[in-house]
Amino acid sequence: MSWVYLIAAGLCEIFYAAAMPRTEGFTRLWPSLFCAAFIAASMYLLSLATRSIPVGTAYAVWVGIGAVGTAIYGVMFLGEDRSLPRMACFAMILMGIVGLKFLSLRGDAA
Incomplete structure (x- = not known):
């Protein structure tokens, strides 16, 4: 389940990164709230993933997906x-990213 959380966290990162220019420096309310919601969701899901995936692996995959x-x-x-x-x-x-996932299946990175 941790890998599902991690992939979802990466997808949330894509949404907030894509929305960020629309915030115009966080001066526009609705785009800023949309962006902040996905930032929070991404961090939360990443924290759930790090319960069983090493933080270095999880962070690298999260950043890579984003x-x-x-x-x-x-x-x-x-x-x-x-x-x-x-x-x-x-x-x-x-x-x-794919390499880190396969290493975790072998037990080398998990």
């Missing part, structure tokens, strides 16, 4: 750079 997911959002909806070198870097982050 980084790759937010980058995908930026490319798809904000017209951000989709150059091959940039996509290769994000693919390496994704490979690291």
Whole structure:
């Protein structure tokens, strides 16, 4: 169940990162409340995940999910750079996330 919490925490991170520009420096009420709710949810779910996943592994996976997911959002909806070198870097982050998950299945990281 901890990995479900961790993935959900990463998804919440994507939502708050995507919403952050709309807050205009947290000066707009509703986008700011939306962002704050997802920040809180992300932290809470991350804390649940660290009950049984080592904090270093959980944090790396959480940040990776957020980084790759937010980058995908930026490319798809904000017209951000989709150059091959940039996509290769994000693919390496994704490979690291998958690697950490597989190591935890073997018992090396859990």
